[in-house]
Amino acid sequence: MKITGGQDRGRIISVSDDPAVRPTASKMRQAFFNILGHKVEDARFLDVFAGSGLMGIEAISRGAKSLTIVEEAIKQIRTIETNLRKLKYRAVFEVGNFRVTLPKMQPKSFDIIYADPPYKSPFGRNTVEIVDKYDLLADDGVLIVEHLRGYDFPKDLKRLEQYDQRYYGSSGLTFFRLKTSPSDDPNSTSQSAD
Numbered sequence: 449m450k451i452t453g454g455q456d457r458g459r460i461i462s463v464s465d466d467p468a469v470r471p472t473a474s475k476m477r478q479a480f481f482n483i484l485g486h487k488v489e490d491a492r493f494l495d496v497f498a499g500s501g502l503m504g505i506e507a508i509s510r511g512a513k514s515l516t517i518v519e520e521a522i523k524q525i526r527t528i529e530t531n532l533r534k535l536k537y538r539a540v541f542e543v544g545n546f547r548v549t550l551p552k553m554q555p556k557s558f559d560i561i562y563a564d565p566p567y568k569s570p571f572g573r574n575t576v577e578i579v580d581k582y583d584l585l586a587d588d589g590v591l592i593v594e595h596l597r598g599y600d601f602p603k604d605l606k607r608l609e610q611y612d613q614r615y616y617g618s619s620g621l622t623f624f625r626l627k628t629s630p631s632d633d634p635n636s637t638s639q640s641a642d
Contacts, residue, residue, distance in 0.1 A: 449502055452478050454509030461531040463500045476616045477503065480592065481510055483614070483623075484560065487590065488512055491559035494584070496546055496575055501528035501539075503562050508537045515539040516558070518549050546575060555583040564594040573602055576624060580608045591624040 451459050452474050480503075481488060489511040495504035498519040505528075508515050517539050519525050525543060532539055542549040561579060565571030572593045578584075579591050580602075591608065593601070597618050601610060605624075612623040 449500065450474065451502075451506050451509050453481055453506065454511060456509040456535055459509075459535065461500070461502060461505060461534070462527055463502070473616070473619075476594075476619060476621070477506060479614065479616060480562075480621060481506065483612075483621075484590070487560065492516070492557060492586070494518070494558040494561040496550070496561065496563040497565045497571070498528060499524055499564065501531060503564065504528075504539065505531060505535065505537065507560070507562075508539075509535075512560070516542060516553075518542045518544075518546050520544050520546075546571070547578065550575070550578045550584065551582050553582065553584055556586050557584055559586045559589045561585060561589070561591040562594075563592070567596045572599060576605070576608065577602055579624075580605045583607060585624075585626060587626060589625065593622050593624075595620050595622065 449461055449463050451457055451461065488507055490513045492514045493504055493507040493512040494516045495501065496518045498504060498517045501517060504515045504517055517528060520543065525541060561584065563572060563575040565575060572595050575593060585591055597615055597620055601622060607626055608624045609627045610622060610624050614621045
């Protein structure tokens with residue numbers, strides 16, 4: 449797989465031959481980073497269900513300040529470590545189940561959180577709920593979950609709100625941010641609906 453942008457654009461990284469690993473397609477990766485734009489520069493990037501590690505590696509190539517990887521499969525971790533050494537990148541690894549590792553992280557720790565859970569699992573919903581409950585997103589941060597078309601996300605969140613959704617074939621990206629109060633939102637009005 450090739451890195452699609454940044455200082456190491458065009459460099460090839462190794463991907464595990466494990467059929468459970470499903471690297472994000474280059475078209476979707478480019479769209480993801482185009483949407484985020486300058487948010488990636490100097491961002492603290494968290495890659496959950498990292499698999500090949502491609503998204504986090506691409507974030508570093510595009511100027512992210514730090515990379516934290518959550519992955520429980522040792523085979524995948526070894527592949528990511530090999531790629532990081534090859535590119536002279538560094539990352540913090542949180543090895544284990546996301547339900548255990550995420551709640552241990554400090555609040556407001558990440559500017560961008562990307563999660564690419566197994567498509568036919570509830571883990572996308574679970575990740576959103578954990579990020580919401582433990583307040584892991586920085587004030588101007590964004591959480592993005594990759595999923596199959598038609599995936600159902602929780603609506604009754606305390607801190608987060610869904611604000612965008614894009615589809616690329618049968619796959620989608622859903623974006624969450626911290627809720628804005630009416631006084632913070634320039635597009636809001638002071639009137640309330642009956």
